Amino acid sequence: MGSQAKLLRSFTRVEPQTLSFVIFAGCFLISMALLAGSAGSLVSLPSLSSWLSAHTTPPVSGAQENPGPQHPHPGKPILEYLLLSNHRRAHPDLGGRWGLSSPSSKPEIKQLNLLKRGTMNIVVPRPFCLRWDLTISEDGTDTNEEPQRKPLCDTSDRRADICDMEGDVRVRATSSSVFFVTSSDRNASELQQSWRIKPHPRKGDHAALSRLTELSVGYSSTHQEDVPKCDVKSSVPAIIFATGGYMGNFFHETTDLVVPLYITSHKFDGEVQFLISDMLPWWIAKYELLLKKLSRYEIIDFNRDPLVRCYPRVIVGITFHKDMSIDPARSGGVTMFDFGRFIRSAYSLERETAIVLGEKQEEKKKKKPRLVIIARKSTRKFSNVDEIARMAEWQGFEPVIAEIKKNQSLGEFARVVNSCDAMMGVHGAGLTNLIFLPTNAVVIQVVPLGGLETYCWSDYGVPALEMKMRYLQYSISVTESSLVDRYGITDPAITNPQAILAQKDGWRNWTSIYFFNQDVRLDVSRFSSILVHARQLLHR
Numbered sequence: 001m002g003s004q005a006k007l008l009r010s011f012t013r014v015e016p017q018t019l020s021f022v023i024f025a026g027c028f029l030i031s032m033a034l035l036a037g038s039a040g041s042l043v044s045l046p047s048l049s050s051w052l053s054a055h056t057t058p059p060v061s062g063a064q065e066n067p068g069p070q071h072p073h074p075g076k077p078i079l080e081y082l083l084l085s086n087h088r089r090a091h092p093d094l095g096g097r098w099g100l101s102s103p104s105s106k107p108e109i110k111q112l113n114l115l116k117r118g119t120m121n122i123v124v125p126r127p128f129c130l131r132w133d134l135t136i137s138e139d140g141t142d143t144n145e146e147p148q149r150k151p152l153c154d155t156s157d158r159r160a161d162i163c164d165m166e167g168d169v170r171v172r173a174t175s176s177s178v179f180f181v182t183s184s185d186r187n188a189s190e191l192q193q194s195w196r197i198k199p200h201p202r203k204g205d206h207a208a209l210s211r212l213t214e215l216s217v218g219y220s221s222t223h224q225e226d227v228p229k230c231d232v233k234s235s236v237p238a239i240i241f242a243t244g245g246y247m248g249n250f251f252h253e254t255t256d257l258v259v260p261l262y263i264t265s266h267k268f269d270g271e272v273q274f275l276i277s278d279m280l281p282w283w284i285a286k287y288e289l290l291l292k293k294l295s296r297y298e299i300i301d302f303n304r305d306p307l308v309r310c311y312p313r314v315i316v317g318i319t320f321h322k323d324m325s326i327d328p329a330r331s332g333g334v335t336m337f338d339f340g341r342f343i344r345s346a347y348s349l350e351r352e353t354a355i356v357l358g359e360k361q362e363e364k365k366k367k368k369p370r371l372v373i374i375a376r377k378s379t380r381k382f383s384n385v386d387e388i389a390r391m392a393e394w395q396g397f398e399p400v401i402a403e404i405k406k407n408q409s410l411g412e413f414a415r416v417v418n419s420c421d422a423m424m425g426v427h428g429a430g431l432t433n434l435i436f437l438p439t440n441a442v443v444i445q446v447v448p449l450g451g452l453e454t455y456c457w458s459d460y461g462v463p464a465l466e467m468k469m470r471y472l473q474y475s476i477s478v479t480e481s482s483l484v485d486r487y488g489i490t491d492p493a494i495t496n497p498q499a500i501l502a503q504k505d506g507w508r509n510w511t512s513i514y515f516f517n518q519d520v521r522l523d524v525s526r527f528s529s530i531l532v533h534a535r536q537l538l539h540r
Contacts, residue, residue: 153195160201163316173305179220194218200242201320208245230310237313242277251429260318273297293346324463336466349418354441357539371397374425383521391524395531442470442534449481450514451497470537482519
């Protein structure tokens with residue numbers, strides 16, 4: 001690229017009169033060649049590049065004599081001849097015999113690379129004229145075109161709009177505005193671009209985002225009088241995001257905010273400040289340990305901040321991949337396994353790995369693996385939890401019946417879960433506590449009636465495996481659901497749950513029946529085989 005730049009600069013120093021004469025002479029020679037032969041015939045041309053060299057003397061260093069035609073290596077100092085053709089395909093003789101490069105972004109333009117010296121016979125299907133202000137990269141694109149600037153905001157993702165600005169960025173919370181201050185080298189249309197963003201990864205979900213503050217993101221020129229002046233200048237980046245949405249549900253708190261915030265902020269290693277819009281004080285208190293692990297700086301209540309804050313980089317919104325999951329290809333190689341280690345570190349959880357049965361030391365202690373049974377108190381609860389606990393003990397587990405208490409901190413409950421080697425529960429937010437389990441623990445998800453197998457697998461099965469845990473899924477029989485007593489065994493709600501979805505207001509009725517009005521009474525004899533399998537997994 002350096003030698004190409006020198007070549008281009010040398011041509012810019014050519015006197016205008018000489019430059020005009022060169023263009024005229026080149027086109028004249030080409031026209032004479034076309035008049036001398038018919039289409040498709042071979043026409044002998046003089047060495048135009050040598051002739052140009054005598055008149056313009058471009059300082060091309062390191063060029064070698066080469067009397068014969070060959071395809072020059074891309075990126076070397078070369079002169080470019082553009083074949084202007086009405087055809088949309090390259091002429092086969094040119095492409096095969098004389099090194100026609102790949103077509104440019106405009107199909108009607110074909111590039112033919114000639115070396116500095118020598119003569120060559122070429123087939124000329126159409127008139128062509130000379131250009132020397134062009135160099136071609138290896139992929140056939142014009143490298144002299146000014147690269148397009150990346151927009152401030154990416155709104156292409158279905159779940160989250162993300163704005164990422166690096167430079168002079170000013171945040172004025174009183175007007176819910178973020179300004180990217182730039183010089184006058186940007187054109188007027190660019191400076192007029194703006195975006196309206198709700199920085200929460202529930203894009204398109206009106207129920208979740210209806211009450212959230214919308215932020216304005218756009219350009220501002222340094223010459224504009226209304227550019228806000230900085231009250232506080234920070235040397236670290238900032239991330240702006242909103243709480244709200246479906247907070248109060250542990251699954252949504254984790255998949256909608258905690259995991260996306262980790263994806264977005266972990267790369268800063270604590271050197272980042274959080275500005276939280278529509279901030280819920282109880283959410284901040286609940287996740288205080290996680291927030292302090294991700295940022296060493298004061299959390300700013302965005303909606304109550306009277307100051308104009310200036311940062312070298314601002315990210316508006318947090319990145320969402322999929323529910324309770326991280327895509328390593330999009331996160332720079334970071335995985336849910338890394339997230340699990342982060343969680344254990346943030347809450348100072350002692351156990352990194354689950355028990356391995358069969359080890360001599362454990363046999364001496366006669367230590368049983370601990371099984372935490374998530375005992376829901378409202379919908380989808382176990383109606384025979386004590387019977388389940390007795391079966392678990394009979395199968396060699398130490399059962400721990402647990403559900404987070406109203407005044408219990410998340411850190412305290414995390415330590416209870418981390419002390420266990422296996423977890424079981426009916427599909428629901430309580431299973432989100434698997435993030436506190438040690439590596440190699442076993443997760444058992446009980447699938448209630450309603451055709452929920454796919455939801456259960458994607459919500460908790462995939463995350464468990466990505467965190468290097470073992471996973472078992474148990475679908476209850478019809479007789480294990482409380483819905484049988486309510487509807488009868490022949491009702492479509494029992495025999496054909498998909499028919500409920502097909503009805504008017506099907507989704508609402510479906511969730512009402514299978515999510516909010518169903519409990520589970522496990523057939524412990526049938527379920528015992530799952531416990532046997534879980535214990536076998538802990539031997540590995």
